[in-house]
Amino acid sequence: MVELTSKEKKFLEFLKEQNAYKEALTTLQWDSHTQIPRGGVDQRSEVVGILSGKLQQAETSDRMKEFIDEMKMTSENELIRKAAEECERVYDKSRNVPNAEYQNYVTLCSKAESVWEEAREKDDFSLFEPYLKEIIGYNQEFAELWGYEGDRYNALLDNNETGVTVEMLDKVFPELRKSLTSLIEQVQASPVKADVSLLQTPFPIESQKVLSEELLKMIGYRFEDGRLDTSAHPYSFAINPNDVRLSTKYDENDFRTSVFSSVHEGGHALYEQNIGRHLMGTPLSAASSMGMHESQSLYWEMFVTADRGFWETNYDWFRSFAPEHFKSVSLDDFYLALHEVKASLIRIEADPLTYSMHIMLRYELEKALLNGDVKAAELPHIWNELMQKYLGVMPGSDRDGVLQDIHWSSGDFGYFPSYTLGYLYAAQLHNTMKKEVPFEKCLQTNDFASIRGWFTEHIHRHGKTKQPLELLKEVSSEELNPAYLVQYLTEKYGTIYKF
């Protein structure tokens, strides 16, 4: 490697400072979700607001602009140029947002999270509504300041999924919805019926914990570079590639909650733990996009540990941790029960066929909120109407309806589409991967290193040096194509439900 110039070194030092804020903020976020005592919550919002403000100040400073211009013009180091480009993307978006306002917004969101928690607990949307209204207002304003082409919502999509637009989603989502609706109907018409009650049996939390840990080790999560805690909402917190922490939650009467959450978050963590170390300290030491991130978590949750082959190899092993009860449950019944399809109220409990319906509902609502077509106060009503339309079910309470997700309280508008994009990316990548790695054989021998290795080679190690659609095309030699997910689901559920 060519020796860096002194200006390049200074640029990297400057980026390390911003990275320090990010690492501190992620650690504080992990702490807030898993460890903080009740008394500390309010003041934490202020601290997070101030540090986020400092970070934004640096990202939009004149000094940053000078570095960007100089590095883009003079640097012969590709990593430096890529980092400068990423900085420029952030600079161009954020520089128009006044720092004090941004800081107030972050403080508001940090506070809103705990209000949302209380509102959900008390099933009282009115507590949360004023906060949500304010958060939406900020997002509308920020979208204008960030700038966009076409729909205002594109400004938010761009934060999570650069390159993906409303125009694209408005084409892909209805198509996907049609296919999923047809699949759901075929499952419902099938004489084969999953009996989930077979899985819902008391399962000591201590054993679930060991099972989660063992599964994580199995797929290659490095505990020496992370840890597993408990939180209300399962999460992965990537402080840096050497410190990627997970949280899961436990339901004593349903092991699926912890086990599949742990694997899901573990999939996120595999991405972060395997980002190339040469990117550390720069803004490129991150996932390509939220959707690409989700593709990795869904991959391990759905394509690997929910695969028939996985359970053929590991059902006996699973039984060694599980209560006696499972001795009387056959592999066939167990596997079928894992694949129940049912229109339900809660997104994070939804099966792969109905899941994206929840996402599309949120996508429509977010677009309408951002464009001012729907007001915060109208949300509970419209939510319920759309649930009826998309899934044919009606929430009995806001807790099981509009209050179920943390995202809006954290200001995470524009994020939801990434979940379905994650499914689409995962299926498309799986299709390529299977040509290069003997997937079925890997599952027979619990050789997860080969699968993980393929993803590290093609996805993880690149961090944010490539945009999601660019990465997808490079790896799969094709544009985003929803047909792969539809095909995967049709084959899988067709086999299970015999259609």
Added chain:
Amino acid sequence: MVELTSKEKKFLEFLKEQNAYKEALTTLQWDSHTQIPRGGVDQRSEVVGILSGKLQQAETSDRMKEFIDEMKMTSENELIRKAAEECERVYDKSRNVPNAEYQNYVTLCSKAESVWEEAREKDDFSLFEPYLKEIIGYNQEFAELWGYEGDRYNALLDNNETGVTVEMLDKVFPELRKSLTSLIEQVQASPVKADVSLLQTPFPIESQKVLSEELLKMIGYRFEDGRLDTSAHPYSFAINPNDVRLSTKYDENDFRTSVFSSVHEGGHALYEQNIGRHLMGTPLSAASSMGMHESQSLYWEMFVTADRGFWETNYDWFRSFAPEHFKSVSLDDFYLALHEVKASLIRIEADPLTYSMHIMLRYELEKALLNGDVKAAELPHIWNELMQKYLGVMPGSDRDGVLQDIHWSSGDFGYFPSYTLGYLYAAQLHNTMKKEVPFEKCLQTNDFASIRGWFTEHIHRHGKTKQPLELLKEVSSEELNPAYLVQYLTEKYGTIYKF
């Protein structure tokens, strides 16, 4: 309260920013001691270094200087003026230390802590020596930059115990040493012998944990504003008055380790949890000094939960958590065993009579190191010599000698004297308190609220608005007077050992 001027408000906002760095740093420190995975350690040093550098930058900025001058000149608000004075104290000391150098120093210390840990584990001083040498070099240089009168070590003392000087300690310490030596001799000559083996019996860690928690609740530690974790070195981490976390450590064969560490750290926490909320966000939201802090931890550990009255009231209660074994141990034997006096190698395991000998040894060494009279490489040898001279014992290894304390690896030079000052302050304050609160009666009824209330009223709530010696004089109507500690120890140990 008079409405604040807009300049005063801006000053408080500026202080809040610095407070945000401090809170983040304390949270990271807590995390590093109790939660961080091994992989995260190295990078953490860098993050802590950068954020500490940012804090120092703000504390020594021109903007700060302007605020200080203007507030001191124009503000009619006492809190604002006190805050400005505290800022000035820090500004005047730190402004001469180049920011990059200070940041390197913090990074070095953060790294040195883990090297020290390894060196101690491997009993290999040579691993730690180069780091220690560098840390001493920085402290020598910083002392010159900070400035001092008289002995160079005064610059370091001033960081921990404003107002206390080498000249003062060189008078107080030998006097105290003489009294303690005489007391130790009397205990050794006594026919009464403590049998510690009565206490050293397997005690399930789970029960020790419950016991620690119950004791903490008893003395008034608020768990809703804190938490108790485990670490190699017991600690208290005051993020802010509403989030004060403790750590303790457990020895399955000696409950004293966890129980008295927990109470000790709990005493620190009572101070921090009861600092006036009007000081939050300013540099006055802190303890008056390290010694005053230590006076509170030692107070609850030694003056309360090691008091005969405490055990008369609570020994049966203790037995309800303790193994069967304690049913056969009488209160007299138990209490006597708690008060064994024995020259030993490890400071944190030392009894109240020999403890200060360990401190004086470190004080002499630190002075000599700072003044260049002793080199890092000579430390193991001189340490052992001084142990022989002060306590008549000889470490068999550096692990039990010069490598036992974390302080030097963290750059905490000038801190050790605060431990003995804490003893002295505690005894002097206890003497005043007993005149105003019926201490014995409080112990008979477990009325710790009255005792704690007195300390909150006179010490805690004032935070750092008063300097330690000023506070001591105000409360006890007297200058620092070692006679109170000597008198307390003479009475206590004289009663126990019948001299």
